[in-house]
Amino acid sequence: MQRVLSGVQPSGSLHLGNLVGAIENYVKLQDDYQTFYMIADWHALTSKFDKVGEILPACLEVTATFLAAGLDPNRSAIFMQSLVKEHAELHLLFSMMTPLSWLERVPTYKEKLQNSVADLGSYGFMGYPLLQAADIVIYKANKVPVGEDQLFHLELCREVLRRFHFLYETEIFPEPQAVLTQAAKVPGLDGRKMSKTYENCIYLRDTPEVILQKCTRQMASDTARVRKTDAGNPSICTVFEFHKLFSTPATCEEVNTECRRAGIGCFDCKKRLAEAVTARVEPVRVKIEDHLAKPDGLRDILRDGSARARAVAQETMVQVREAMQMPSF
Numbered sequence: 001m002q003r004v005l006s007g008v009q010p011s012g013s014l015h016l017g018n019l020v021g022a023i024e025n026y027v028k029l030q031d032d033y034q035t036f037y038m039i040a041d042w043h044a045l046t047s048k049f050d051k052v053g054e055i056l057p058a059c060l061e062v063t064a065t066f067l068a069a070g071l072d073p074n075r076s077a078i079f080m081q082s083l084v085k086e087h088a089e090l091h092l093l094f095s096m097m098t099p100l101s102w103l104e105r106v107p108t109y110k111e112k113l114q115n116s117v118a119d120l121g122s123y124g125f126m127g128y129p130l131l132q133a134a135d136i137v138i139y140k141a142n143k144v145p146v147g148e149d150q151l152f153h154l155e156l157c158r159e160v161l162r163r164f165h166f167l168y169e170t171e172i173f174p175e176p177q178a179v180l181t182q183a184a185k186v187p188g189l190d191g192r193k194m195s196k197t198y199e200n201c202i203y204l205r206d207t208p209e210v211i212l213q214k215c216t217r218q219m220a221s222d223t224a225r226v227r228k229t230d231a232g233n234p235s236i237c238t239v240f241e242f243h244k245l246f247s248t249p250a251t252c253e254e255v256n257t258e259c260r261r262a263g264i265g266c267f268d269c270k271k272r273l274a275e276a277v278t279a280r281v282e283p284v285r286v287k288i289e290d291h292l293a294k295p296d297g298l299r300d301i302l303r304d305g306s307a308r309a310r311a312v313a314q315e316t317m318v319q320v321r322e323a324m325q326m327p328s329f
């Protein structure tokens, strides 16, 4: 069976964009692949080395969210990067054979270095994509569900493994391919991409009241539509973008026609949207809170998932050490 690996950085609460863009995809892949879903707590240290207390609670929250969204811990290994030490060993070995220039030319590297509020001038931050490469190939993953922003990291991963194969005359790793989500990207409340940094998110732990507030008060509509009697244009309205993602086709159709002939007011339109979004988020939210109320259960799942992941990682490392002529005595 082919393998899937993906990772998320534990950065606190996940939002609707994470659910629709990534996690629902993870859930589907469980049917056809052997799946590994990693919480990248070491990667989180690149920006949180001075706020380490935030990392573990965020990991539990991600785990609760994974389960609430439908990941099945019996079929998927849900695990913590830091509990599978083999990732660190492979990262170190890769670091010896990867030219520094490959890491310097990662497009996100210089950009993040300059624009981030966190101090990213560390050795570890530069090695971020290399640790990611180790995460992937240590499971011999064939498919890696990621967002577009990760494509370059995946390309680097393939270059590293090709170099490994060439240098040590072996063929142990399959080339991992990205799986991009079909679902349209979820816009944020302001119409830009939904992202924590833009503060334009609907979080999966938002209550129905908060969702109603965000939809009615914060979401951008057609700004040219000032009065209820003005006709609106749904094609330039974020609210309508959301309707397309979360409302039934019948509702979309109705909003589309009514808006254009001033038959529905923006407030009502947003209220209906809030209902549709709540219908999607609320069952997930309730489950997240249930799981978070039982942190021992979450830790059990992570312990078990990490043990299963470790067994696979250890097998790969035997081959890696052999290829690099490391002693096994």
Ligand code: TRP
Pocket (backbone or CB within 6 Å): 005, 006, 007, 008, 009, 040, 043, 131, 132, 135, 136, 144, 145, 146, 150
């Ligand atoms: N860099 C990824 C992100 O920020 C997280 C990640 C770490 C990852 N290791 C990975 C993703 C391995 C895919 C595979 O989203």
Ligand code: SF4
Pocket (backbone or CB within 6 Å): 221, 222, 225, 232, 233, 234, 237, 238, 239, 240, 255, 259, 260, 264, 265, 266, 267, 269, 270
């Ligand atoms: Fe947007 Fe709805 Fe207002 Fe039309 S009625 S402009 S779709 S919020």
